[in-house]
Amino acid sequence: MSRKSLLTNRAGLTHKIGYAVRHPARITPYVKRTARDTWLRLKHPDHIAYYRAVMASDAGRNPEAAVGSRSHERWLALGEMQFDYLAEHGLRPGHRMLDIGCGNLRAGWRFIAHLHTGHYYGIDISPDILISAKQTLTTYGLQDKLPHLTITQDLTLDFLPSAHFDIVHAHSVFSHSPVEVIDECLAHVGRILAPGGFFDFTFDRTEATEHQVLREDFYYRTETLLELARRHGLEARFMEDWEKRPHGQSKIRVNNPA
Numbered sequence: 001m002s003r004k005s006l007l008t009n010r011a012g013l014t015h016k017i018g019y020a021v022r023h024p025a026r027i028t029p030y031v032k033r034t035a036r037d038t039w040l041r042l043k044h045p046d047h048i049a050y051y052r053a054v055m056a057s058d059a060g061r062n063p064e065a066a067v068g069s070r071s072h073e074r075w076l077a078l079g080e081m082q083f084d085y086l087a088e089h090g091l092r093p094g095h096r097m098l099d100i101g102c103g104n105l106r107a108g109w110r111f112i113a114h115l116h117t118g119h120y121y122g123i124d125i126s127p128d129i130l131i132s133a134k135q136t137l138t139t140y141g142l143q144d145k146l147p148h149l150t151i152t153q154d155l156t157l158d159f160l161p162s163a164h165f166d167i168v169h170a171h172s173v174f175s176h177s178p179v180e181v182i183d184e185c186l187a188h189v190g191r192i193l194a195p196g197g198f199f200d201f202t203f204d205r206t207e208a209t210e211h212q213v214l215r216e217d218f219y220y221r222t223e224t225l226l227e228l229a230r231r232h233g234l235e236a237r238f239m240e241d242w243e244k245r246p247h248g249q250s251k252i253r254v255n256n257p258a
C-alpha cells in the first residue's frame with residue numbers, strides 16, 4: 001500500500017475532482033453508482049439492509065465482481081491468497097472455521113476442500129451471494145464436504161456454540177462495515193473462539209482522517225480497531241506479513257486471551 005493512498009481522504013472534494021480529471025472514463029459509472037446507492041439508502045436506512053440491497057444489485061450482474069474481483073483470474077488469485085496465508089499460519093484439516101461474509105466462496109471453496117467434512121461454516125447477509133456460493137460448491141464438486149452456509153442479519157453470533165471455532169475469518173467485510181457492525185462482532189467473537197483460536201479480519205487502512213465512500217467502503221486507522229478489540233478484552237495485533245501480499249487491505253489478528 002503506497003504512502004499516498006494511506007493519506008488519501010477519498011470522501012474529500014479535492015480528491016474526487018483530481019480523480020475525475022485523471023480517470024474521465026470512470027465519471028459516468030461513478031455517477032450511476034452514486035445515484036443507485038442514494039436510492040438504496042433512502043429505501044433502506046439500516047446499514048445491513050442497505051448493503052444487502054447493494055449486493056443483490058451487484059450479484060445480479062456478476063457475483064465475482066460483487067465480491068470485488070474484476071475478472072475470474074483475480075477471483076481465483078484472491079481466494080488463493082487468503083488460503084495460502086492461513087495455511088502458512090497453521091490451518092489444519094481438523095480445524096473448525098467460521099468465515100464471516102463468506103461471499104460466493106472465493107476463498108471458501110479452498111477452505112472447504114482442505115477442512116474435514118462439516119468443519120467450514122460460512123455466514124453472509126446476502127441471500128443472492130449465498131445462492132452463488134452454492135453454485136461454487138457444485139462447480140468444485142464439494143457436496144460431500146457438507147459445509148454450513150447460513151444467512152445472518154447481525155454479528156452477535158448467538159446461534160453458534162461457545163469455544164468452538166479455531167479460526168474465524170472475515171476478509172473484505174469490515175472494509176464495507178460501519179464501526180457499530182465491527183464493534184458488535186468484536187463484542188461476541190471471543191465467546192465462540194476455541195482455546196488458542198484466532199480471528200483474522202482485513203480492513204481498509206488510512207493514516208489520515210477516517211472516512212467512508214457511499215456507505216460502501218469504510219477506511220479506519222489501525223489504532224481505532226486495535227483499541228476496539230482491546231475494549232472487549234481481546235488481544236489484537238497488526239499483521240505485518242500480510243502487507244507483503246499484493247492486496248489493498250491490511251489485516252488484524254485477534255486472540256482470545258482466555
Ligand SMILES: C[S@@+](CC[C@H](N)C(=O)[O-])C[C@H]1O[C@@H](n2cnc3c(N)ncnc32)[C@H](O)[C@@H]1O
Pocket residue numbers: 048051055066067068100101102103104105106107123124125126129152154155170171172173176177181
Ligand atoms: C467483498 S465481499 C468478500 C467475500 C469473501 N470474504 C471473499 O473474500 O471472497 C464482502 C462480503 O461480506 C458480506 N457482508 C457485508 N457485511 C456483512 C456483515 N455485517 N455480516 C456478514 N456478511 C457481510 C457481503 O454480503 C459480501 O458477500
